[in-house]
Amino acid sequence: MNLQTRIRPSLIKLFLIGLLVLPACSAPTPAATLAPTPASLPEWFNFNLTDVRTGQVFSINDFSGKVVLLEAMAAWCGTCLQQQNEVKKLQGLTGNSKDLVHISLDTDFNEDAATLKEYADTYGFDWYFAISPLEVDRALSNLYSSEFMNPPFAPMLFIDRHGSVYSLPWGIKGAKALQTTLAPYLAP
Numbered sequence: 812m813n814l815q816t817r818i819r820p821s822l823i824k825l826f827l828i829g830l831l832v833l834p835a836c837s838a839p840t841p842a843a844t845l846a847p848t849p850a851s852l853p854e855w856f857n858f859n860l861t862d863v864r865t866g867q868v869f870s871i872n873d874f875s876g877k878v879v880l881l882e883a884m885a886a887w888c889g890t891c892l893q894q895q896n897e898v899k900k901l902q903g904l905t906g907n908s909k910d911l912v913h914i915s916l917d918t919d920f921n922e923d924a925a926t927l928k929e930y931a932d933t934y935g936f937d938w939y940f941a942i943s944p945l946e947v948d949r950a951l952s953n954l955y956s957s958e959f960m961n962p963p964f965a966p967m968l969f970i971d972r973h974g975s976v977y978s979l980p981w982g983i984k985g986a987k988a989l990q991t992t993l994a995p996y997l998a999p
Contacts, residue, residue, distance in 0.1 A: 852974045855950035860916070860941040863928040869939065871914075871970065878996045879912045879970040880989070883943070883951070885919035886930040888962040893983050895936055900986035902938075910972075910997055913938040918948055918960050971996045 856871040871879060880898070884891035898913055905911055915938065917927050924942055931940045943951075952960050955978055959966045967979040969992075979992065 853950065853954060853976065855947050855954075856974070858944060858947050858950075860914075860939075860944070860947070861924070862939045862941055863924040864931055864937075864940055874912045874970075875974070876972050877910050877912050878972060878993060879914060880967065880993070881914045881916065881969065882965070882967040883918045883959055883962055884915050885917055885962040886922055886926055887919070890963045890965050890983060891915075892934065894965045894967070895934065897984060897986045897989065898938070899936065901989045904986055904990045905993075905997070908997060911993065915940045916943040916947065916951075917941070918943045918962060920945075969993065969996070 852872070859868050859870055861868050871881075882891070882894065882898075884895070895915065902913075915931075915936070917940070922942065927940050927942060931937075948960055955966075955968060955976075958964055958981070959968075959978075964981040965983050966981065967984065968976055969979065970976050984992075
């Protein structure tokens, strides 16, 4: 076997590994320090959502002047449940601040309002839970990456009092870390 024959398979393996690794390295890393969206509010702020717990119809615009913590989730997602337990702890740390609104958007098109309501009731979660309409899914995916629609990544973002949107890192965020991140935005 000559040198050229031995190198070629190695180069091919290296090339294939590069194809797998490169997209992961070049993907945007969500962080609370990312620049907010432009001054004009995203169109998805206007879309109607329905809280499955109360039947109340609302939109993100209804919470203008407040800080909104929004997560993509699914009732089957164990990571989501862990993250929501941290949000429940966050409520205690912030004294259930009226200036902080939490919304859980179920992005699994196989789930319905009854399933989501039962989930929220079973675990004693008392914030907004809504089935995400397709137009909201598309807007979030287009604006903040398709990974935002993958519940096991524990995707979250928050919207400040002025409507600027900030992405949070993937993975479970502890209550204390969330409190630290949100504190400057909740300050009067």
